[in-house]
Amino acid sequence: MPSFPLSYLIFIAMSSPIAINILLPALPNIAKQLNVDISLVQLSYSLYLCALAFGQLLVGGIVNHFGYRKTMLLGLASFTLGSAISGGFGNIEGLLIGRVLQGLGGAIAMSLARALLVDGSGKTKASQKMGYIIMAIAISQSIAPLMGGLINSLLGWQLIFSISVLQGSLLLMLTLKLIPHHSQQTQRPSFRENITQYKTLLQDRDFRTYAVANTLVAICFYVFVSSSPYITNTFKGGIHAYGYWFISISISFMAGGYLSTLINQHLTLDKTIAIGNSISLLGAFLLLLTQLFLDTDYAGLFLPMCLVTFGRGISQPTNQTAAISSINKQSSMAAGLMGFLQLLSGALFAQFIPLIVTSLPTLVFWLIFTCMSFAIWLHLRHWSQNSKQSKNT
Template sequence: MKTPPLPLLSTIALASPLALNLFVPAMPDAAQALGTDISTIQLTFTAYLLTLAIGQLLAGPLADFYGRRPVVISGLLLHSVGSVMALLASDVSWLIAGRVLQAAGGSTAMSLARTIVIDVYGRDGASAKMGYMVMSVAIAQSIAPTLGGFLALWYGWQSSFVIPVLLALLVAGLAWRLLPETCQQRTPELRVGRVLGQYRQLLGSTEYLGYAFSTTWIAAAFYLFVGSAPYLVVQNLGGNSAEFGSWFMAVSLAFMAGSFLSTRLASRFSIDQVVLIGNSLSLLGGLVLFLAVSINWLSLAALFLPMAVVTFGRGLSQPNAQSAAIACATGNAGTASGLMGCIQLVCGSALAQLTPVLMAHGLAYLMLCLALAPALAMVSHGIAIRQRHHANRTDAASQRQTTATASNSR
């Protein structure tokens, strides 16, 4: 099998997170320009996440049947169409529709970039490679809010959609030339019953769900933060979109550092050990952030620096938890990756839309939920470890019994 260039896979993976986060600092400006309220403009973020979830649920089976390459390229082209629609939107309805198309195309890139890594490198080899991909996403997240904040300040909120158009078209062209087909065992038919059967099988795997929810809860902490921080900076701390983008870089650079370190730790520690270290650090950062708000010590530094610790831990844990989850589904890696992305983003979109409600009840409630998310990630990871050890003991016992039976028969 021809190995696809890792930089290309990383660029494919970052296209959708870049588009998502470029617009975040411009949301208050867009709400004012389009004459709408925070809850309505929040739908541009929530609808994006929800469409990413549904899109990944569909992209997996399609890629297992048609192959990874055509689905990735088609998705990138659809992403560019949605970006153009959002760029030209004259009211909030068209803006939301453009964001939905953006996410529908971007979902294939996010899901299948992970799947291709598993295709090529397997469960153990993929954890280090996945770290580089997560690091590329972290780079996008560090650049996007800063760049988006200054673009909104200088050229208006619509300018946030120019880069996604150009990037999606460029990456689609590179994928056409450089991306080989990596699916070696395609599903023989694409039927709803068969696809639902694959999902039922995954949903019945405690180990898969444990790893999938571990990465989901850690991501939930990030979604709670990114859905509230732009308004906190502008309304509570008297800042603007550019200041949000500049401070947010600390959060994303920490994510990038954690992702890079996870690639170094992959050769020295087990997948589960790195996930545990990462989740523990995220919990520590969440508790510090909750404490800062509880004692009314809210400032730009008190808001962003503890969150940087949360995302540093996420950078350590997420690549390893994702590769472990996808590897649970032998022969259906695309489906497993899509379902995991769906679970993560459904939870993220629900929390993003819930964020204004939590903020209305008080920042302490919001930060308490943020701190609870890493704790739930640790519980989910513990369930996955226990199930994996149980399965290994069962397999070992079965193998011993088979060996004993064969010896007796001789």
């Protein structure tokens, strides 16, 4: 497998985070212009997440049938076409159909960016480079809502999708140039064989541990994102203050991702994960204490969460590298399955968190602390078992 330019893989990884977040500021305006209920427009976000989750689950089987080149072209074509349909039709039906196609294409792009990095660079170098992809995703999540709000105000919501159309078109041209025709030999396994391969991944202790630990840390983020708009509803400063404080979360995530690229040059994957998880656990503990014993404000809510996210920025790229590289020749399926577990879990928690906030707000912070505690325990237990096995052999 040849090595691909990191800038190309970063550009791919940024496509889906931009697409999913750039539309958020325009949702109320879309509902007003199309004269539909806001809950119906909100489906454009929910359906994208669902398509993103299931698309990542299916991407491994698609790669096994068609290889990396054809799969990437298929995903980018779906992403670009979905972007054009979402903005081009100017109605709710086109928006929802387009978002599903966008999400499926974005799932392929996200999964293959990670798989191509691991396959092309090897486990050690990939762990160092994965942090740059995490940083790019954090930047995308930060700037996308600002871009979407500006375009919506000046040009209208339909032209928001021109960003994704342009990005998808450029990536199609780059893929045709950079990924060779025979970048991976196609195996064309049957549907049953694909299911068996997913079963094999879940039975592998290394993959299961790293993937579940990564998912638990991600759940902390989804729980916070889902609950914070309701928690801060009565805070001083209003929605504008919330937007500025939320940027601090992305900056913390980006800083952690950058630090992981430096740490992985000197420490093993497990040591890097342990450092990131420890920082996140400290942040979760401080977040719980501030919400239980101090007057709640933006600083008390966001500063401890910045610490959680900073630790996640360190642990996530290393967790992903360890999980994807745990089984030889199944990196695309491993990346897809891991993304599916993370997104599906996040979507399920996000759906019920608003109900929890309205009935028992402190439960949100106990949940974040519990998930982080279980993640660090799971990884340390696995690390200890592997160390004992290495000594015995």
